[in-house]
Amino acid sequence: xxxxxxxxxxxxxxxxxxxxxxxxxxxxxxxxxxxxxxxxxxxxxxxxxxxxxxxxxxxxxxxxxxxxxxxxxxxxxxxxxxxxxxxxxxxxxxxxxxxxxxxxxxxxxxxxxxxxxxxxxxxxxxxxxxxxxxxxxxxxxxxxxxxxxxxxxxxxxxxxxxxxxxxxxxxxxxxxxxx
Amino acid sequence: xxxxxxxxxxxxxxxxxxxxxxxxxxxxxxxxxxxxxxxxxxxxxxxxxxxxxxxxxxxxxxxxxxxxxxxxxxxxxxxxxxxxxxxxxxxxxxxxxxxxxxxxxxxxxxxxxxxxxxxxxxxxxxxxxxxxxxxxxxxxxxxxxxxxxxxxxxxxxxxxxxxxxxxxxxxx
Numbered sequence: 501x502x503x504x505x506x507x508x509x510x511x512x513x514x515x516x517x518x519x520x521x522x523x524x525x526x527x528x529x530x531x532x533x534x535x536x537x538x539x540x541x542x543x544x545x546x547x548x549x550x551x552x553x554x555x556x557x558x559x560x561x562x563x564x565x566x567x568x569x570x571x572x573x574x575x576x577x578x579x580x581x582x583x584x585x586x587x588x589x590x591x592x593x594x595x596x597x598x599x600x601x602x603x604x605x606x607x608x609x610x611x612x613x614x615x616x617x618x619x620x621x622x623x624x625x626x627x628x629x630x631x632x633x634x635x636x637x638x639x640x641x642x643x644x645x646x647x648x649x650x651x652x653x654x655x656x657x658x659x660x661x662x663x664x665x666x667x668x669x670x671x672x673x674x675x676x677x678x679x
Numbered sequence: 680x681x682x683x684x685x686x687x688x689x690x691x692x693x694x695x696x697x698x699x700x701x702x703x704x705x706x707x708x709x710x711x712x713x714x715x716x717x718x719x720x721x722x723x724x725x726x727x728x729x730x731x732x733x734x735x736x737x738x739x740x741x742x743x744x745x746x747x748x749x750x751x752x753x754x755x756x757x758x759x760x761x762x763x764x765x766x767x768x769x770x771x772x773x774x775x776x777x778x779x780x781x782x783x784x785x786x787x788x789x790x791x792x793x794x795x796x797x798x799x800x801x802x803x804x805x806x807x808x809x810x811x812x813x814x815x816x817x818x819x820x821x822x823x824x825x826x827x828x829x830x831x832x833x834x835x836x837x838x839x840x841x842x843x844x845x846x847x848x849x850x851x
Contacts, residue, residue, distance in 0.1 A: 521747055528743040536737030541730045549736045557746045562753060620726035628727075644727045646694055675719050678726070 509573040517564060528557050531574060534645060535581055541625065541640050544588035552588055556581035575647070575654035582637065582655070620678055627677040631670055638663050639670035684710045689717050693724055770842050777846070 507515075507526070515523035535556060536549045544552055560567075560577045567576050628636050637656055641647045642663075647655070652663040689710040696702040702721075711718045 521751065524750060525743045525747055528746050529739055532739040532742045533737055537731045540732040540736070541727065546732045546736050549732055550738065550742060553737050554742045554745050554749075557742065558749050561746070561750055618729060620722055621729040624723060624726045625730055640727065642694065643724045644730070646697055648694075671720060671723065674723050678723065679719070 510569075513564065513567070513573050516561065524557075524561055527573065531577060532557070535577065538578065538640060538645055539581060539585055539588070541628070541644060542582075542585060542589060542637070543629070544585050548588050552581065552584055556584055559584070571654040572651055575651045578641065578645075578655040579657070623678050624674060627674055631673060634658065634662075635666045635670040635673070638666040639674070642667050686710075686714060686717055689714065690720065693717070693721050697728075770839060770846070773846060774842050 505526075507523075509527065509530075512523040512527050516527075532553050536553050539549055539552050540546065556577060559580050560573075563580070567573070628639070631639070634656065638652055641652045641655060642649075649660040649663045649667075652658075652667075653660045656663065658666075684705060689706050692703055692706050706717075711721055
């Protein structure tokens, strides 16, 4: 069954725990790029992204004994990455240039629309740096990573209700700043 | 187009949409043009999803290779956690039992104050040795002889290796 992309994270974790190394490889392939982008948006310097991503996966797999089944593997992984990244955020504040690409298919194929999205991205990135930590983390996990509030709560060690409130505060602030 | 979709449903679909799942048309051309609140939120979602490092900043295959290599090297520690923990517990329990037994037998066999083992367990044969012979003997003894340590208090400072040597020495 190695290489089956339809396997859930839970199934892959169970396989890894039973000694299947390929299952760990599949989880890395599933989340490494997304995690790297999250760390970057969160403020980590580009030069540190690969090391941070690697370390987060390594620690996540090594500490699977402490993984509670009720949390998803993804929220567990991001929680570890957030803890690892604290020092990296500080270094990342010196970052002067950001790279923006367009991931979501353009809604109308219009180059102006693409430019607007990129410009919005730059302003969002600037404004994210001014938000309180939880608002910033919740917003990125929700809007960029597509996590639901339950997963966000697990990743940030908070409640779903608090995550929802933080998201709406962040949304309001960003709307004001970007409008 | 008339929109019957509620904002909650539109938001759910906006957050679900990613590079593999485009935003459904009913949201894109139905809801968003009629709902400025959701349109603004969608602009922010698209904007933050467009933030990404340079293409090769994270080489997924390289990360996977290195993580697997590190896990493989670290595997012996994680693969037998219970066995390792159990052997440690057995060593400590045995050492504690031996220490307790030695202490108890010392109490029963003498009413004199208990002295450290190193001062009470001198073999009679050693008394006949000359100083240079004693020095030769000391030179060939291990650098750290667990038996020369007072039992009990010193046990907590001993490594697994030292405890095992102690047990071997006691067995004969």
